[in-house]
Amino acid sequence: MDGDKHRLNLKREVGITGAVSFIAGTMMGSGIFISPQSVLSTIGSPGASLMIWACCGLISMLGALCYAELGTVIPESGGEYIYLLRTSGKVVAFMFVFSFVIVMRPASGTGIALSFAEYVVAPFYNDCTPPELVVKCVAAGAIMLLAIVNCMNVRLAMLIQVLSMVVKLLALAVIILGGVVMLFKGHTENFENSFEGTNVGVSSIGIAFYQGLWSYDGWNTLNYVTEELKRPEDCYVVMADKKPEALKLKREMSLFGGVALLGGTMIGSGIFMSPQFVQAYVGSPGASLIIWALAGLISMLAALSYAELGTIICESGGEFIYILRIYGPFPAFFAAFTFIMVSRPSGIAAAALSFAEYSIAPFYTRCPPPQLIVKFAAAAVILVGAMANILNVRIAIRIQVVFLVAKVLTLTVIVIGGMAEVIQDSSVIVENLKVENAFKGTQYSSVLSTTL
Secondary structure (H helix, E strand, O other): OOOHHHOOOOOOOEOHHHHHHHHHHHHOOOHHHHHHHHHHHHHOOHHHHHHHHHHHHHHHHHHHHHHHHHHHHOOOOOOHHHHHHHHOOHHHHHHHHHHHHHHHHHHHHHHHHHHHHHHHHHHHOOOOOOOHHHHHHHHHHHHHHHHHHHHHOHHHHHHHHHHHHHHHHHHHHHHHHHHHHHHHOOOOHHHOOOOOOOOOOHHHHHHHHHHHHHHHOOOOHHHHHHHHEOOOOOOOOOOEOOEOOOOOOOOOOOHHHHHHHHHHHHOOOHHHHHHHHHHHHHOOHHHHHHHHHHHHHHHHHHHHHHHHHHHHOOOOOOHHHHHHHHHOHHHHHHHHHHHHHHHHHHHHHHHHHHHHHHHHHHHOOOOOOOHHHHHHHHHHHHHHHHHHHHHOHHHHHHHHHHHHHHHHHHHHHHHHHHHHHHHHOOHHHHHHOOHHHHOOOOOHHHHHHHHO
């Protein structure tokens, strides 16, 4: 079938009230009533639990903003599947939708239905736990009923969604008001030493985040029914190479912003921490200077190569787009997967932890800062940086420029201080730079690994 006139479109029956209730009703599921006790028991303290909930809420908000943008740029139903299909190709989209339909969605729906069934059946079994068979039958009946309603009529499904959202809001209001009344009565003992007993292990924090994010889950559901909205946002897509799916980002970065981005990224926490590490690892000042010269030469050659690639392949994406254009989608997918799952998170985490240690150190002059506070500060820095980049590119570039100026000033103070020390007492420096002394104690087995 050729032409848009033969295209099959869904009937637009979802209004603004239905859309809001669809998102809110999905987010306020059984998880919001079950997860709080799991998060608290896993993380071990009320203060850390509240911070976990705040971080999960911020992450969910950023995800919702991203999906709102995607929904206006690609106004098609299907959620993640259609976005992967338009950006990464059919193979990746098929892999996702296969795992989503076979594993992810059934498991999530089953968990929610079982939780719903337990709450529904519980009043009929006051003296004992409900039989497992009864709970499973009620859960299966709820799933079948909702499936039939959604297949028969979208308006009826929206009406049920609105009613369930109102009931959930009333239940949450009762719980919140009860908690506020207890606080006014003076029950604040949980906020005394609120971080005592916190489990700072990676597994505990990860499980707590998983429980919290599962409770917030649902902010992406409206993107599955984008074509059913009555009055969606007007979408202006910039066509490229006569392909409707080729999208272009808005050009807001000037030459100064590009230089600030490059310089600010290079002058990171590593430039303040690496010198002592290199000196201690190779064992001598002479070998250390050679290491720094070779590292600078390699970086310069790589920068020249990337400048050439950037003029030949004028597309965003870095290594991913270059591998995609040269070797095809499969190597590009593996490179992007490794970059997103391993390389980039570890690099960002290390930089954020270093920044957090330097920021918190002045408040702990007599002892090292607690690891929990350093980790939470690093997580806050990552979330603030992510929010700034998502909300507005210009704000992100201005922050980058400010940080670049601060880093350059810091390096200038360090360099001038070193030069002043050399001028005041140059005997030690001259002695260390003599050929017979400069390479004394060099560990040649460590030179290659340190350079790389």
